[in-house]
Amino acid sequence: MSTQDNTTDDTTDFGFERVKKEEKAGRVREVFDSVASQYDLMNDLMSGGLHRLWKRFTIELSSVRPGQTVLDIAGGTGDLAAKFSNLVGKDGNVILSDINAAMLSVGRDRLIDKGALNNISVVQADAQFLPFEDNSIDCITIAFGLRNVTxxxxxxxxxxxxxxxxGRLLVLEFSKPVSPLLSKIYDAYSFSALPAMGKIIANDADSYRYLAESIRKHPDQETLLEMVEDAGFVDCRYHNMTGGIVAVHRGIKG
Amino acid sequence: MEHDPAVIAGVCLVAEKAIMRAVDLSVGTRNQLQRLHPLTVGVNCSSPSVDMYLTIDAEGAVSVASYREEAATVSLAGSWKDFVGVAAADDPASALINGNIQISGDTAPLLRLQTVLADLDIDWEAPLTEALGSVAGHQLANVIRAFTRTSKSTHQRLKRQLSEFILEEGRLSPPQAEQNAFFSAVDDLVLRVDRADSRLKRIKKRLAGLSG
Known part of the structure; x- marks a missing residue:
């Protein structure tokens, strides 16, 4: 059996490689262990600061209100969680979750530095097996994390x-540029500049090569939309950003 | 044409940062904004097609967003030119009400917000002192204050003198009282013409009835 994201019964994508399903989480963990300390700096450099605008629009789409519970999956260094913390207020709750302990540790330290831990819980969890009760969360966000899930x-x-x-789900993820010209420029940038930057800043070209490859293997806008609908969400739609380099998908639990 | 949400988010971010910087540098403005909470002003620009929502939270902080599902307290709809016209007007409140912008919702807090913004008195001394040190920062702030005061009074004086020149010296425009009397006479004439017109229609109708 094969699903829309190229996952078969026993193998799945790890960048351009095919690996056994049980290996992928460990390989992804190695990548993020390696980049955790420089993650935010690299995001700023790689996207020219645009990732902040993509996340800002995602937060606007969430329409989160005071008193609600928000789960930020693959929340890594906690930048979305910090913003949600202000929006839900003291009566609300934000759960910052990531499968990777190194990323969570950096995130928790950042949130402590910002004094934003009052209404934030930190949970190490796999997105495939969320350790939360049924019907318990008002809004889930997963920003640049879904492509790494097995x-x-x-x-x-x-x-x-x-x-x-x-409740609503928001998936912010790299996607497929809508213009062929932009697509060519983006390919050249991803496979040459990105690993070079990774080598200079984080001394790790391979991890950033994986990031570029995993983006190419990730489902495009329409395929991901179908996957969200297949998972049982209704009123699903997506918004392309920066010419489709990134898209945010929204689904409502019916 | 649909705009890239990231571009609009960038515009909102810059606007929000600029507003908050101005609010923080103007003594007492934050408290005045706090009293306006909860307030969301929706700006729906039709050409170019852009929506923006300005929200004031309980701490008096202003946030600017491009997307909102809940209804705004008050919404303003118009073209980019209409909004620029209001911003550039001598009396923005009057330009807003009498212009082409469509207003829906509760306008009272909008007028209070306009008053708060009109009273904005930015003190540049703190950021200048931070950047240049206490002596140079203080001196430069004094220069800016003096320049602002002078330019404000010069602008008012020029406006008054220009108005006097147009009225008295050049006789290019009639005095305000004369204009008002003329406008009243025109209004009165319009009413009389309307009355005469309806009387004529009535007579025509009666004549048609007699001949039929």
Whole structure:
């Protein structure tokens, strides 16, 4: 059996490589262990600061209100969680979750430095097996994390399970540029400049090569939209940003 | 044409940072904004097609967003030219009400917000002192204050003198009282013409009835 994200019964993508399903989480962990300390700096350099605008629009789409519970999956260094913390206020709750302990540790330290831990819980969890009660979360965000998940369909189903009816899912992820010219420029940038920057800043070209490869293997806008719908979400739509380099998908739990 | 949400988010971010910087540098403005909470002003620009929502939270902080699902307290809809016209007007409140911008919702907090913004008195001394040190920063702030005061009074004086020249010296425009009397006479004439017109229609109708 094969799903829309190129996952078969026993193998899945790890960048351009095919690896056994049980190996992928460990390989992804190695990548993020390596980049955790320089993650935010590299994001700023690689995207020219645009990742802040992509995340800002995602937060606007969330329409989160005071008192709500927000789960930020693959929340890494906690930048979305810090913003949600202000929006939900003292009566709300934000759960910062990531499969990678090194990323969570950097995130927790950043949140402590910002004094934003009052309404934030930090949970190490796999997106495919979310350790939360059914119908308990108002909003789930996963920013630049879904492409690293071994079985995306399983993760989306798990998110659907824990969301309250009417709750919303927002998937912010690299996608497919809409213009062929932009696509060529973007390819050249991803496969030459990105690993070079990774080598200079984080002394790790391979991890950044994986990031570029994993972006290419990630489902495009329409395929991901279908996957979100297949997971049981309704009123699904997506917004392209920066010419489709990034897209944010939204689904509501029916 | 749909705009890239990241570009609009960038515009919102810059606007929000600029507003908050101005608010923080103007003594007392934050408290005045706090009293306006909860307030969301929606700006729906039709050409180019851009929506922006300015929200004031309980701490008096202003946030600017491009997307909102809940209804705004008050919404303003118009073209980019209409909004520029209001911003550049001598009396923005009057230009807003009498211009082409469509207003829906509760306008009272909008007028209060306009008053708060009109009273904005930015003190540049703190950021200048931070950047240049206390002596140079203080001196430069004094220069800016003096320049602002002078340019404000020069602008007012010029406006008054220009108005006097147009009225008295050049006789290019009639005095305000004369204009008002003329406008009243025109209004009165319009009413009389309307009355005469309806009387004529009535007579025509009666004549048609008699001949039929």
């Amino acid at each position: 079985d995306k369909a399983k993760a989306l189903a798990s998110m659907n399970r824990v969301l309250k009816p009417g």
